[in-house]
Amino acid sequence: MTDHEEHRYDVVIIGAGGAGLRAAIAAREAGMRTAIICKSLFGKAHTVMAEGGIAASMGNVNSKDSWQVHFRDTMRGGKFLNHPRMAELHAKEAPDRVWELETYGALFDRTPDGRISQRNFGGHEYPRLAHVGDRTGLELIRTLQQKIVSLRQDEDTAEGVSEYGIGDEDAGLRVFAEVTITELLTDDSGAIAGAFGYRRETGKFVTFHAPAVILATGGIGKSFKVTSNSWEYTGDGHALALRAGSTLVNMEFVQFHPTGMVWPPSVKGILVTESVRGDGGVLRNSEGTRFMFNYVPDVFRAKYAETEEEADGWYKDSEKNRRPPDLLPRDEVARAINSEVKAGRGTPHGGVFLDVSTRLPAEEIKRRLPSMHHQFSELADVDITKEAMEVGPTCHYVMGGVEVDPDTAAAARVPGLFAAGEVAGGMHGSNRLGGNSLSDLLVFGRRAGLGASDYVQGLGDSRPAASPGSIESAAERALAPFQVEDGENPYTLHRELQQVMNDLVGIIRKEEEIQQALDAIDALKPRVAAVSVEGHRQFNPGWHLALDLVNMLQVSECVARAALIRQESRGGHTRDDYPEMSARWRRKLLICAADTSNDTTAVTVTEQPITPIRTDLLELFERSELEKYLEDDELPPAPAADGPSEGGGRS
Amino acid sequence: MSRDAKFRVWRGDASGGGLQDYTVEVNEGEVVLDIIHRLQATQAGDLAVRWNCKAGKCGSCSAEINGRPRLLCMTRMSTFTDDEVITVTPMRAFPVIRDLVTDVSFNYQKARQIPSFAPPEGVGLGEYRMAQVDVERSQEFRKCIECFLCQNVCHVTRDHEENKQAFSGPRFFIRAAELDMHPLDARTDRREFAQEHQGIGLCNITKCCTEVCPEHIKITDNGIIPMKERVVDRRYDPLVWLGNKLFRRSGKE
Numbered sequence: 001m002t003d004h005e006e007h008r009y010d011v012v013i014i015g016a017g018g019a020g021l022r023a024a025i026a027a028r029e030a031g032m033r034t035a036i037i038c039k040s041l042f043g044k045a046h047t048v049m050a051e052g053g054i055a056a057s058m059g060n061v062n063s064k065d066s067w068q069v070h071f072r073d074t075m076r077g078g079k080f081l082n083h084p085r086m087a088e089l090h091a092k093e094a095p096d097r098v099w100e101l102e103t104y105g106a107l108f109d110r111t112p113d114g115r116i117s118q119r120n121f122g123g124h125e126y127p128r129l130a131h132v133g134d135r136t137g138l139e140l141i142r143t144l145q146q147k148i149v150s151l152r153q154d155e156d157t158a159e160g161v162s163e164y165g166i167g168d169e170d171a172g173l174r175v176f177a178e179v180t181i182t183e184l185l186t187d188d189s190g191a192i193a194g195a196f197g198y199r200r201e202t203g204k205f206v207t208f209h210a211p212a213v214i215l216a217t218g219g220i221g222k223s224f225k226v227t228s229n230s231w232e233y234t235g236d237g238h239a240l241a242l243r244a245g246s247t248l249v250n251m252e253f254v255q256f257h258p259t260g261m262v263w264p265p266s267v268k269g270i271l272v273t274e275s276v277r278g279d280g281g282v283l284r285n286s287e288g289t290r291f292m293f294n295y296v297p298d299v300f301r302a303k304y305a306e307t308e309e310e311a312d313g314w315y316k317d318s319e320k321n322r323r324p325p326d327l328l329p330r331d332e333v334a335r336a337i338n339s340e341v342k343a344g345r346g347t348p349h350g351g352v353f354l355d356v357s358t359r360l361p362a363e364e365i366k367r368r369l370p371s372m373h374h375q376f377s378e379l380a381d382v383d384i385t386k387e388a389m390e391v392g393p394t395c396h397y398v399m400g401g402v403e404v405d406p407d408t409a410a411a412a413r414v415p416g417l418f419a420a421g422e423v424a425g426g427m428h429g430s431n432r433l434g435g436n437s438l439s440d441l442l443v444f445g446r447r448a449g450l451g452a453s454d455y456v457q458g459l460g461d462s463r464p465a466a467s468p469g470s471i472e473s474a475a476e477r478a479l480a481p482f483q484v485e486d487g488e489n490p491y492t493l494h495r496e497l498q499q500v501m502n503d504l505v506g507i508i509r510k511e512e513e514i515q516q517a518l519d520a521i522d523a524l525k526p527r528v529a530a531v532s533v534e535g536h537r538q539f540n541p542g543w544h545l546a547l548d549l550v551n552m553l554q555v556s557e558c559v560a561r562a563a564l565i566r567q568e569s570r571g572g573h574t575r576d577d578y579p580e581m582s583a584r585w586r587r588k589l590l591i592c593a594a595d596t597s598n599d600t601t602a603v604t605v606t607e608q609p610i611t612p613i614r615t616d617l618l619e620l621f622e623r624s625e626l627e628k629y630l631e632d633d634e635l636p637p638a639p640a641a642d643g644p645s646e647g648g649g650r651s
Numbered sequence: 652m653s654r655d656a657k658f659r660v661w662r663g664d665a666s667g668g669g670l671q672d673y674t675v676e677v678n679e680g681e682v683v684l685d686i687i688h689r690l691q692a693t694q695a696g697d698l699a700v701r702w703n704c705k706a707g708k709c710g711s712c713s714a715e716i717n718g719r720p721r722l723l724c725m726t727r728m729s730t731f732t733d734d735e736v737i738t739v740t741p742m743r744a745f746p747v748i749r750d751l752v753t754d755v756s757f758n759y760q761k762a763r764q765i766p767s768f769a770p771p772e773g774v775g776l777g778e779y780r781m782a783q784v785d786v787e788r789s790q791e792f793r794k795c796i797e798c799f800l801c802q803n804v805c806h807v808t809r810d811h812e813e814n815k816q817a818f819s820g821p822r823f824f825i826r827a828a829e830l831d832m833h834p835l836d837a838r839t840d841r842r843e844f845a846q847e848h849q850g851i852g853l854c855n856i857t858k859c860c861t862e863v864c865p866e867h868i869k870i871t872d873n874g875i876i877p878m879k880e881r882v883v884d885r886r887y888d889p890l891v892w893l894g895n896k897l898f899r900r901s902g903k904e
Contacts, residue, residue, distance in 0.1 A: 133790075
């Protein structure tokens, strides 16, 4: 093949957001020759858009916080569908991962005694989110980016390059910006042998030979019309894993963030941080009612305020008052907003009001929420210190992802494949708490870096080689859109898919609509396979979209197929026809795999029992709470004083 | 409330190119990036443009609109009159790759040359203590989204390719300032570095960088000027000079 660049590394990391960069740091520090592949420029990954903060039970603001409390909150947020070991590791390791960022140069907002300040957020019992105003993601990405630079400088120094010089670009750690991976390469036994892709800048192909690949590609939001996600979020890692023979778990659970912008249309979906509510903002409908008081589900009843007075009192004294229902987990708030709008109590542009202007002084709003202030004044002509914002749900995050081993982040069924961050599944169960994403990236990014390094060291000199012909056929597939004449426009097909997912597999789902979506996806498949693109290979967005569409379609099918099977409502999966949460369904995970026998894009879904929660972790909860989620035989032995259990799932 | 607008977009690559005229639909509330996307979807499928967040947070969609360096996603169509022809060109200070996409690798090279944060010795995980008022000075510079509009507009390099070797540019002066003002950075030579290796002396404070910063960072007043002043303090203070000679200050303390 001409114009084809080849590289050899120990560990190749696909994705340069929080998880990918943290994985790279771990792999490099373990001595691996490491490549980081960014779909965009270095430092532009989607992590940059995270606003509110990083959840870690450092206990700087309330010393009662601990990993156990964080674990409990995470399990409650995920409605007990979380992989308990992942939730445990995450809660235990998050504080060290945040503190570590300070040693890389991060500058978080401080408490009066000089420690990292922590803010309140939905579903977190204590103030827990380390933050920098409302641009925490930017701080995280920049800090990790600069740490990567620092590691490269260490190598320069080791090479004897003068302090301000630049050494060998291809030493132990290299960043490949604007490279998109289109296929993973495996050997004949199915073990990872590398990855294949193209450089956006030139359109030329590049092959990475490596025995370990870490997927850190983020989410799938671009399959939905209204989303807070950027163009990169096309489910690449999910689809790459499927095609390489690995499996996805929990794909039916998609998080709709309750507060996205709704007006003007061009900004619809852009995120409005949960910190607005964490810092005192409240939701109101068009009648001025703080409607969230009417939407507290039974499982959370005891923890949330029943009156406005109590809710308002909580911001000052969280010991004597219960928290405002505006700070329920995101799935609850998103559904409530959806119901209010459907009931005709929405705003002129189809959202609800989020008001912080009457709750905090203008200066305080600008200090705590600078980018929200900026975003609304620049894009919507709204001064949030003077008037309410209009907000509505927006597709934000996918809980589902690659099925991984919690300790090593190794992907199921494919030796040498690892996954961390949003592309990995299990950690967040059916719904992710705000702030738990950035900590997830750090905790499991590091673990993936270490897991991959251990795997590579264990291989010794026997490294898998890509099956003969696989590189050539990957190149052929990538060029297919140029071979078609008079095919359809990829932009048009993308819009159709987004509309289908938004309307039929969105925030509220029912059987016949999901079935319609699956029919629509089936009908889209041959059309996507026959798109044509104009122009040539150099930086051609139409071509890039044509290739991304294949991934979006495959991942959308996973979401829809799993959503059709799960006959209950839980977290980011709400079935109009099965509105109850079911303890029986909690025990089942839905696993997606690619049917490689005939057509590599077909998806099969099978049931798999959930990993039981260890007894010592179960004991962190009151039995009465567990009864709401678990079936009788899963509960710890009842103390004599307890009455007979009614079993779970009646909430 | 849709209307047609006249756009002129630079199309081409390193070998050359020119402005192409388009008539394209515009709806209420849209920004220039929306219009570029509409062009891609309807008239020019291969029109190259960088973008990510479309919310002014990632700094990818930098370009020049009617000659002014701007983020495409934060420039609202309502700021133009209905009959105005809107010209969109790539950033001028960087080599064109294709259409609106430029080669900004210069910036990553400069970033690579700045000595990284040096953690204080003997301070363990969770033991960092800093006052809010002290971190705020550096936090202002850490708001930088690396859109490189300041690098694009700076006249030291905008039309003087030959200065690029010696001059890091405003984005990296504030990176040095940020580290200089970091309460716990163990290095003490940030200002000397700015003078000797970043070429801060070439800056003559015309504040063009501050004007175009979408994050409203006071690059010149809060970053460059203090670094210049302090560099001057240090370099010409005879006692410090003597001390340096006698005790051979190293970068790290």
